[in-house]
Amino acid sequence: MALPKYTEPHYRIWHYVYIFICTCVFFFLIAPLFVIFPLSFNAEEFLSFSEGMKNLDPDAFSLRWYKDMIYGTKNPWGLAAKNSFIIAIFATLGSVLLGTVAALGLSSRHMPYKGLIMATLISPMIVPLIISGVAIFFFMAKAGLAATHTGIVLAHIILGTPFVVITVTATLSGFDHSVTRAASSLGSDPVNTFMKITLPLILPGVISGGLFAFVTSFDEVVVVLFLAGLENTTIPIQMWTGLREQLSPTILAVATCLIILSTLILVTAELLRRRSERLRGINR
Amino acid sequence: MSSETGKILTTDGIPLEVSLKKAERKNKIKAFLLVAPLLLFLLITYIFPIGDMLMRSVDDKMVTEMLPKTFKSMEKWDGNEMPPEEVFEAFYLDFQKLVEEKRDGKLSTQLNYTKNGFKSILKKLRRKAKNFEEGNYKEQIMAVHKRWADVEYWRAIKRRAPAFTSAKYLKGMDMYKNEEGEIVSVEEDRRIHRVLWLRTLEIAFFVTLLCFLMAYPIAHLLATLPMKYSNLLMICVLLPFWTSLLVRTASWMILLQQQGVVNDFFVMIGLVADDNRPEMMYNKTGTYVAMTQILLPFMVLPLYSVMKTISPSLMRAGKSLGGTPFITFWKVYFPLTIPGIGAGCLLVFILAIGYYITPALVGGASGTLISNQIAFHMKSTLDWSFASAMGLMLLAGVLAIYWVYNKLVGIDNIKLG
Numbered sequence: 190m191a192l193p194k195y196t197e198p199h200y201r202i203w204h205y206v207y208i209f210i211c212t213c214v215f216f217f218l219i220a221p222l223f224v225i226f227p228l229s230f231n232a233e234e235f236l237s238f239s240e241g242m243k244n245l246d247p248d249a250f251s252l253r254w255y256k257d258m259i260y261g262t263k264n265p266w267g268l269a270a271k272n273s274f275i276i277a278i279f280a281t282l283g284s285v286l287l288g289t290v291a292a293l294g295l296s297s298r299h300m301p302y303k304g305l306i307m308a309t310l311i312s313p314m315i316v317p318l319i320i321s322g323v324a325i326f327f328f329m330a331k332a333g334l335a336a337t338h339t340g341i342v343l344a345h346i347i348l349g350t351p352f353v354v355i356t357v358t359a360t361l362s363g364f365d366h367s368v369t370r371a372a373s374s375l376g377s378d379p380v381n382t383f384m385k386i387t388l389p390l391i392l393p394g395v396i397s398g399g400l401f402a403f404v405t406s407f408d409e410v411v412v413v414l415f416l417a418g419l420e421n422t423t424i425p426i427q428m429w430t431g432l433r434e435q436l437s438p439t440i441l442a443v444a445t446c447l448i449i450l451s452t453l454i455l456v457t458a459e460l461l462r463r464r465s466e467r468l469r470g471i472n473r
Numbered sequence: 474m475s476s477e478t479g480k481i482l483t484t485d486g487i488p489l490e491v492s493l494k495k496a497e498r499k500n501k502i503k504a505f506l507l508v509a510p511l512l513l514f515l516l517i518t519y520i521f522p523i524g525d526m527l528m529r530s531v532d533d534k535m536v537t538e539m540l541p542k543t544f545k546s547m548e549k550w551d552g553n554e555m556p557p558e559e560v561f562e563a564f565y566l567d568f569q570k571l572v573e574e575k576r577d578g579k580l581s582t583q584l585n586y587t588k589n590g591f592k593s594i595l596k597k598l599r600r601k602a603k604n605f606e607e608g609n610y611k612e613q614i615m616a617v618h619k620r621w622a623d624v625e626y627w628r629a630i631k632r633r634a635p636a637f638t639s640a641k642y643l644k645g646m647d648m649y650k651n652e653e654g655e656i657v658s659v660e661e662d663r664r665i666h667r668v669l670w671l672r673t674l675e676i677a678f679f680v681t682l683l684c685f686l687m688a689y690p691i692a693h694l695l696a697t698l699p700m701k702y703s704n705l706l707m708i709c710v711l712l713p714f715w716t717s718l719l720v721r722t723a724s725w726m727i728l729l730q731q732q733g734v735v736n737d738f739f740v741m742i743g744l745v746a747d748d749n750r751p752e753m754m755y756n757k758t759g760t761y762v763a764m765t766q767i768l769l770p771f772m773v774l775p776l777y778s779v780m781k782t783i784s785p786s787l788m789r790a791g792k793s794l795g796g797t798p799f800i801t802f803w804k805v806y807f808p809l810t811i812p813g814i815g816a817g818c819l820l821v822f823i824l825a826i827g828y829y830i831t832p833a834l835v836g837g838a839s840g841t842l843i844s845n846q847i848a849f850h851m852k853s854t855l856d857w858s859f860a861s862a863m864g865l866m867l868l869a870g871v872l873a874i875y876w877v878y879n880k881l882v883g884i885d886n887i888k889l890g
Binding site (some may be wrong): 200207208210211214216218219221223224228235236237238239279288290291293294295297299300301306308309312313315316317318319320321322323324325326327328343344346347350352354357359407408410411414415425429432433436440441444447448451452454457458 | 504512514519521709710715718722759828834864871
């Protein structure tokens with residue numbers, strides 16, 4: 190963003206101040222994440238940079254905490270990771286299924302009480318998690334699903350569907366309904382039309398909604414804290430316990446893995462968004 | 474010509490109007506059936522349980538059910554003087570039944586909530602009641618402890634007769650109904666909940682303000698930079714957005730601790746002495762810093778999506794008409810971004826007001842919010858009805874803001890990423 194040559198000096202100064210402020214904010218946003226990387230390779234048990242690390246001494250770095258994360262005795266991370274993935278995958282499938290179907294209905298111009306129903310379907314995203322947690326806990330306790338995987342999966346479906354509903358409705362807003370009418374006039378039944386015509390076109394929206402649902406489930410801790418028993422521990426629960434009791438560098442190793450995972454998800458989501466914009470003919 | 478013949482008929486001979494209406498209704502039902510599974514699922518697992526919270530928060534049946542005979546006999550008692558013999562007899566019978574069922578401990582806890590001092594006298598009553606003789610229970614009970622002869626304690630029991638109560642809501646605002654039934658505040662030094670509510674509002678407000686002040690310039694930069702640079706910078710906004718909340722909180726715990734990176738840096742540049750490192754975590758500072766960074770993307774994204782739609786030619790037009798850059802910005806650009814500001818601020822405020830994890834980890838005692846209190850009552854004191862009441866008070870506030878948000882921005886316009 191170069192300034193034109195005729196810019197007056199005080200605007201020039203203001204411009205540099207502006208750039209400086211922006212740099213600081215970006216630094217504030219992203220820098221904390223990068224502290225975790227080097228510290229997770231710390232050879233010592235402290236959570237600050239040792240003298241050796243500051244001098245880039247190779248002996249000060251080690252994979253000790255990663256080994257501890259994977260092989261450590263009585264380490265809960267293996268079970269937690271397994272549970273987290275199982276729960277997140279089922280919760281995502283459930284959210285995508287229910288959310289996409291609901292979004293199809295909501296996008297129909299015949300939908301009665303659209304505003305009210307939309308507000309209800311989105312509500313788990315707006316209501317503070319702690320309240321959702323209490324409410325869902327009461328339900329699961331009554332239904333006998335507390336401390337079961339099923340209960341947690343159902344809870345995460347509740348929390349994940351709003352994202353799917355929003356992304357799929359957004360994709361459908363640019364959807365040309367004449368293609369489905371064309372399919373019907375050519376003799377296709379509704380299910381076939383959906384599978385062959387609608388679904389491929391809205392797929393980017395569905396997948397990005399699914400990614401949101403996955404991340405929501407994978408990262409969710411408030412509701413799980415109410416629901417989980419010892420058997421259902423998840424990565425966020427283990428992190429929460431670890432952070433409350435003692436910050437060990439093993440947590441940083443886990444955190445590093447999670448950052449890598451989120452980077453992968455971010456890249457996927459970005460690619461999908463661009464593809465979806467291309468498909469919908471939004472050129473920028 | 475009669476109106477009957479004027480109607481257009483379909484090939485089946487049905488009037489077109491009727492036929493269209495039928496088709497319309499069919500479409501409506503079809504659309505509704507698609508939404509129905511999710512709606513039903515949410516109603517059962519989510520919306521009704523919130524209603525259940527409402528029931529729990531006003532429910533006071535426990536004591537009502539434990540002392541059925543007592544409350545029945547108390548109906549005729551005006552509460553001015555000591556209750557008559559029949560009340561004592563009914564109370565004795567109810568109490569003996571509870572002792573048999575081993576539920577007298579619950580009663581004493583409950584009555585102790587209403588008035589302090591019930592615990593010990595109920596214990597004493599249980600011991601003595603074994604040797605009670607039949608008849609004249611009034612004298613026998615009054616002889617157990619002098620508090621049993623105090624009419625205040627009998628009035629306290631009577632106050633628990635209704636099956637519903639607003640006590641939990643009053644408690645959430647540090648108020649209670651005194652013996653005369655007036656609503657009064659608790660003593661000044663015990664008003665913990667009001668402090669929490671105010672602190673929650675304060676922190677949510679300032680976090681929103683800080684987020685706005687930080688997000689505005691960078692959203693502007695992102696919206697005005699050429700695509701190839703802005704895409705790269707956008708990652709700086711989106712990566713934290715997609716990263717686990719706990720990871721981000723953990724990174725702040727590392728940064729802000731006394732031997733942490735920020736303090737190390739302050740010592741290095743000589744801002745603070747090595748032996749006098751400031752406490753930046755487990756207090757309000759920690760909550761502010763961490764929450765601002767965590768919620769910042771939620772402010773940047775709506776601002777960015779609004780700024781992206783503002784044509785740069787508007788600014789050029791303003792300048793060519795003689796406006797200085799500042800005037801043009803203030804009179805042209807800023808007003809156009811107000812929808813984005815509204816959306817971002819309301820979103821961040823709603824999220825901040827119900828925040829739980831981050832304050833619990835970095836907030837210490839002085840940086841915790843109302844959510845932490847709710848969790849505390851859910852897990853530690855197990856006073857679920859109080860937790861429900863507090864939760865619903867918070868929910869009412871959030872829904873009010875949500876309503877404003879819906880009016881201003883429209884729920885359909887929420888953008889994700």
